[in-house]
Amino acid sequence: MASSFVVGDQFRNKVTELVEKTGSPLPQRLREEVEEILMKPGPATLSFSTARKLKKYLQDKDFLGHPFFLHELLEDSSLHLPEVVKPPRNPELVARLERIKTKLANEEYNRITRNVNTQEINRNGTLADFGRQVRSVKAVVVTVFNFLVTVVAAFACSYMGSQYLFTETTARVISAVIAASVVGLAELYVLVRTMEGELGEP
Template sequence: MASYLVAGERLVRAVAPGGELEQEQLPRKLRADLEAALERKHKGGDRLSGSARLVSFRLIRDLHQYLRERDSKLYLHALLEGSEIYLPEVVKPPRNPELVARLEKIKIQLANEEYKQITRNVTCQDLRHGGILSDLGKEVAAAFVCTYLGSQYVFTEMASRVLAALIVASVVGLAELYVMVRVMEGELGEI
C-alpha cells in the first residue's frame, strides 16, 4: 500500500530556504522533518529513474493540518503540484518447487480424467453386450422414417416415398454392416 509521496519540484522549492513555507513559520519539528525527508534520496530500481525524494503521508498530513489551522493562503494541492504517489514494486516470493511439482501432477490427473470423460463413448461398443447389433436395427429404422417423412416434400406419390426410404435404409444398413465387419476383423486381428 502506498504510504509515500515522490516530492515534486514545487514542494522542494517551497521547503528550501527563502521558499514559500518560510513565511508560514512552520514549527521547528515539522520543518526539520520536511527538510530531512527532502534531503534523503531513495534509490529506486522500479519506475523511478535515478533517485527520488520520498515524503511520508504522515508528514504531508501534518503540513496540511498546520496550514489549515493558520488559515494560510498557501494550499496543499498547489504545493504538491508535480508530486506523485510512490508505489513500490511488489516483489513476488519464489514459488515452492514441491508445490509446483504437485500442481503439475494434479493438472495432468485432471487432464487425463477430462480426456477419459470426453472419450468414454467414442470407443467401439462391445459385441458381447449387443451394442452394435441392437443399434443396427434402430439406425436403419431411423433412416427409413426420416427419409420417408422428408421425401414428402419431393415426391407426391406414396410408392415413390416408400422406395426412396427403402433405398436410404438399405445404404445405411450396408454401411453399418461394413463398419461392424471391419471392427470385428480388427478385434480378431489383435487377439
C-alpha cells in the first residue's frame, strides 16, 4: 500500500525556494524533513505525514501570499509503491499441501476408473457376453430344428396313417398337411408362451 510520494523536479524547485526564503514560518521539524528530502541526490520520497504538515502550513494565513499549493508541488510526482516481499513458505506446509494434492488426484483417478476392472472384464465381460450369445444362437437353432422335425414327423405320421382311411393320394396329402399345420401351430403357441415367460422374468 502506498504511503509516500516520489517527488519530482517541480517539488524540489518550489520547496527549495520556500526553504531559502527569509522569514519562512516553516517549523524546525518540518524544515529538517524537507531539507533531508532535498539533499538526496537520487529519487526522494515524501511521506504522507510530511505532505499533510506541508499542506497545513501552505494553507496557513501567513502563506496566503504564496502563489502555489501542495497539489502544484506534486504535479510531476508519483506514488511510491513499495515492493511486496512475500514471506518464505513453511516447508512443512508445502509438503502437507503436496500430500493433499496427491491424495485428491488419486481419489479423482479412482473415482473415474472405479468401473474399470480388467479381471472383471475377462471373467464377466467380453467372454461372458460371447458365451451368452453362443448359447442363445444354439437355443434358437435347436428350437427351429425341433419345430421342423415335429412338423415333418406329424406330416409323415398323418400321411402314413391316412392310408387306412383314404385310398387316393390327394386326400392323404391334404389330411397330412392339415395335421402337420395343427401340430405346427400348437408348437408355435407353446414356443411363444415360453419366450414370453422368459422375457417377463426379472
